[in-house]
Amino acid sequence: MSDQSKISQQKHIQDLKLNALLEVTKAINNNFSTGQLLDLFQDILENRLGVGKLVLFSFDTEWKCLLKYGIKKEAANIQFENELLSISEIETINFSKGELSKQFEIVIPVFHKKTPMAYVLLSDVNEEKLELSAAIKHLPFVQTLTNIIIVAIENKKLFKENIQRAQIKKELELAQSMQQMLFPKDLPNSDGLLVAARYLPHQQVGGDYYDFIKLNNHEFVFCVADVSGKGVAAALLMSNIQATLQSLITFTHNLKDIVIELNKRVITNAKNEKFVSLFLAKLNTKSQQLTYINAGHNPPILFYENKFCELSNGCPLLGIAEVLPVINVEIFNYTSEFTLVCYTDGLTDTMNMENDTISIEAVEDLIAKNNKATPEFLNKTILFFAEEFKGENEFPDDIALLTLKVSDLHF
Structure with a gap:
């Protein structure tokens, strides 16, 4: 591939990533649902960047799988493994127990201060390709995009909880005033x-x-x-x-x-x-x-x-x-x-x-x-x-x- 072609391809990838970030920002501003945000997240990584396999775990009272694709049917019921909690930076999977080490190569942790919020695990379907895999090439972007998506989902949960708390507070204030009437x-x-x-x-x-x-x-x-x-x-x-x-x-x-x-x-x-x-x-x-x-x-x-x-x-x-x-x-x-x-x-x-x-x-x-x-x-x-x-x-x-x-x- 000529230098001009490489430059053109790099510019195309940069534009793609920039447009993807703008699209995600617009979706958040338009109050897309959690499901819609995850669909967009998958589309960007799988269809536009070519990341072959992914699983996204997020914590909400317990660790849950929010998104997965590219996984073989026999491993579809994939579960969170506590070994992930020791990972604080992007790295390759180096633990041997469980299904995750068999299916994925790379772990991207998402932290808020010192608290883990999510873990993204990546790999490629065709692991015999000689070129650098998409999962590795786009790691910084995947981490940035994941941070944005997870924070948006957390904010939606907090907003919903705040509304519920406000409703409960209003109901309790009404109950209090009614009780005072007794x-x-x-x-x-x-x-x-x-x-x-x-x-x-x-x-x-x-x-x-x-x-x-x-x-x-x-x-x-x-x-x-x-x-x-x-x-x-x-x-x-x-x-x-x-x-x-x-x-x-x-x-x-x-x-x-x-x-x-x-x-x-x-x-x-x-x-x-x-x-x-x-x-x-x-x-x-x-x-x-x-x-x-x-x-x-x-x-x-x-x-x-x-x-x-x-x-x-x-x-x-x-x-x-x-x-x-x-x-x-x-x-x-x-x-x-x-x-x-x-x-x-x-x-x-x-x-x-x-x-x-x-x-x-x-x-x-x-x-x-x-x-x-x-x-x-x-x-x-x-x-x-x-x-x-x-x-x-x-x-x-x-x-x-x-x-x-x-x-x-x-x-």
């Missing part, structure tokens, strides 16, 4: 009865719940509950519990009947996969009675006549058994003012840097020191203490606080 908006705020609540979800939505329902001018039903687990599944079950409670209250104010029906609803909806702890109470400011059932919930802390009492009697967790074996309804008669702090286990499960958790005694100390303060202030004080206590740790779970201060006494 909580009572107006809590009593009079000289005789002060009620305040706070809720800190561990995630955007959670399984903690509180409610305060006015029956008449002197009777109120309130509760604090916690669904096992976290996130959307727990929030969905809790929203069902809230709806059931609100419905039952219109038919009965009997706490035992309400607990029995709530247990049935948990069994039906949770299919024994989740359970619910619940503290359910009725306050009568006229008869000065607090009636309650504690269904396996953290005992609320009652501060009465300078003494602490935990309200723990009741029944087992809801959702454990279809028929609750025993349901004890407790009645507390009061003749002077009291403070009641209801909470979920996210508070007492909060852990500091020394792996200690918040003790009931620590919470009681805060209540005693701030007994003259409003429930709102007391809730803020407790949560501030928890925030300081945990240090750099995360809160382990949702935290709900419902605090009452009763001083409307009738003699």
